[in-house]
Amino acid sequence: MPSSLKRHSALGAAFAIATFACSIPAASTAADLVPAPAVQQSGAIVKMNRLRFAPQTITVRAGETVVWQNASFSTHTVTSEIVPPGAAAFDSGGIRRRGQFSHTFTVPGEYHYYCAPHRQMGMVGTVVVQP
DSSP: OOHHHHHHHHHHHHHHHHHHHHHSOOOOOGGGGSOOOOOOOOEEEEEEETTEEESSEEEEETTOEEEEEEOSSSOBOOEEEEOOTTOOOOBOOOBOTTOEEEEEOOSOEEEEEEOGGGGGGTOEEEEEEEO
8 A cells, every 4th residue: 555545545544533532521420410400480470462462462571581572563652651669661673573571570460562563453452469
């Protein structure tokens, strides 16, 4: 076999061994074999489709976050109308297609909100926050 082929064969074999060695996992301990706990998401997602919030009424616990996602071609808002005593009002401003807005609710009670451009068309919603 010519020397250049021997050199390429040797390099190929070294590469194959190195690649194989890198794919072998290191020694595992019992702790490595325990699956990681699932990440729990707290809160809820409200979709803005056409001229509706879906779901229109949602219930969460105090401290949880609600995310509104705009799946519509229209720009929408999430604007608070009535909030419980001691709670802060919120307004997302314009949310374009595929945009989102989130708000963390810390005060229990009912929050009524609407989409400013489409309120007259019935685009309203409620978040019920439980203690």
